[in-house]
Amino acid sequence: MNLPDRVKIVEVGPRDGLQNEKETIPADVKVELVDRLTDAGFANIEAASFVSPKWVPQMATSAEVMARIRRKPGVVYSALVPNMKGFEAALAARADEVMIFGAASEAFSQKNINCSIAESIERFREVAAAAKQHGMRLRGSISCAMGCPYQGEVPVESVADVVRRLKALGCDEIDIADTIGVATPRQVQRVMERAAAEFPLERLSGHFHDTYGQALANIYASLEVGVSIFHSSVAGLGGCPYAKGATGNVSTEDVLYMLRGLGIETGIDFDRVVDAGQFISSHLGRKAVSRAGNAIAAKRAA
Numbered sequence: 001m002n003l004p005d006r007v008k009i010v011e012v013g014p015r016d017g018l019q020n021e022k023e024t025i026p027a028d029v030k031v032e033l034v035d036r037l038t039d040a041g042f043a044n045i046e047a048a049s050f051v052s053p054k055w056v057p058q059m060a061t062s063a064e065v066m067a068r069i070r071r072k073p074g075v076v077y078s079a080l081v082p083n084m085k086g087f088e089a090a091l092a093a094r095a096d097e098v099m100i101f102g103a104a105s106e107a108f109s110q111k112n113i114n115c116s117i118a119e120s121i122e123r124f125r126e127v128a129a130a131a132k133q134h135g136m137r138l139r140g141s142i143s144c145a146m147g148c149p150y151q152g153e154v155p156v157e158s159v160a161d162v163v164r165r166l167k168a169l170g171c172d173e174i175d176i177a178d179t180i181g182v183a184t185p186r187q188v189q190r191v192m193e194r195a196a197a198e199f200p201l202e203r204l205s206g207h208f209h210d211t212y213g214q215a216l217a218n219i220y221a222s223l224e225v226g227v228s229i230f231h232s233s234v235a236g237l238g239g240c241p242y243a244k245g246a247t248g249n250v251s252t253e254d255v256l257y258m259l260r261g262l263g264i265e266t267g268i269d270f271d272r273v274v275d276a277g278q279f280i281s282s283h284l285g286r287k288a289v290s291r292a293g294n295a296i297a298a299k300r301a302a
């Protein structure tokens with residue numbers, strides 16, 4: 001089977017990864033993390049989230065972080081926005097891309113953004129129009145595309161329906177997210193193929209959490225059907241505040257190690273990502289949740 005020659009990795013650690021941390025992480029540390037990831041060669045870094053600080057307090061420093069990061073021309077620095085208030089903040093912070101985030105599960109939509117799927121699409125309509133007007137990239141994320149912590153199974157047609165609605169809003173890219181990391185490879189292929197019937201495959205991405213240890217297998221399964229954009233989190237940071245028990249995103253170090261072995265180009269410096277993973281893990285006072293990252297660190301120490 002032919003796999004893509006090149007893959008885009010969207011590094012989501014500074015946003016998806018850190019948003020769930022209980023202790024407030026100083027802006028200095030967040031800025032240094034983003035700068036290290038920029039130096040490692042990522043073309044797209046999710047750096048901020050302009051949501052209600054009452055709902056997700058860890059992201060309250062997003063404007064400061066965006067103001068202080070060292071931007072490299074050509075790199076897309078993304079910000080999550082749930083509504084126009086978030087959009088205005090992202091615009092002021094000079095985000096290159098805004099990310100609207102819906103769900104394929106009604107129950108999760110209510111818990112995460114306090115409205116139904118249909119209501120969320122209505123809120124996003126205004127955000128999408130504003131993003132286009134300001135020449136910003138627009139990304140749409142679909143949480144719980146393969147299982148929901150409240151509803152359980154999620155029909156593939158619910159995913160297809162949200163893909164259609166986000167496409168109609170003009171999304172440049174659509175993320176298919178396994179928020180709670182329950183999916184397995186064949187299921188992933190079915191969902192990706194169904195989504196690709198609604199939206200160009202080359203602009204669909206896979207966003208996998210690793211709760212059940214399936215994320216790398218799910219990425220490989222996605223590569224087999226031609227997906228070439230993946231999200232991952234340095235040091236395996238993360239977990240969703242509205243998906244209790246879900247672990248972080250698949251670790252970037254593990255994904256890069258696998259892709260390198262497969263001969264798939266990413267343009268990213270693996271060693272610098274390992275350094276960034278060790279940096280943030282030492283700040284958080286725990287080991288990275290990355291087999292490859294920790295293996296390289298142990299080898300270096302020896």
Ligand SMILES: CC(C)(COP(=O)([O-])OP(=O)([O-])OC[C@H]1O[C@@H](n2cnc3c(N)ncnc32)[C@H](O)[C@@H]1OP(=O)([O-])[O-])[C@@H](O)C(=O)NCCC(=O)NCCSC(=O)C[C@@](C)(O)CC(=O)[O-]
Binds near residue numbers: 083087142
């Ligand atoms: C959507 C809302 C705001 C609705 O929350 P709400 O309470 O229904 O909204 P509201 O309009 O009634 O506003 C309530 C208060 O929040 C303020 N507010 C309102 N909007 C903003 C804003 N943008 N920025 C700052 N403040 C805001 C607003 O001004 C008001 O302040 P108050 O008058 O009480 O002082 C809320 O539910 C929220 O912020 N949710 C955030 C949820 C979140 O961030 N979840 C995690 C990210 S999703 C994720 O991680 C999954 C993903 C994408 O990675 C993919 C995957 O793995 O699934």
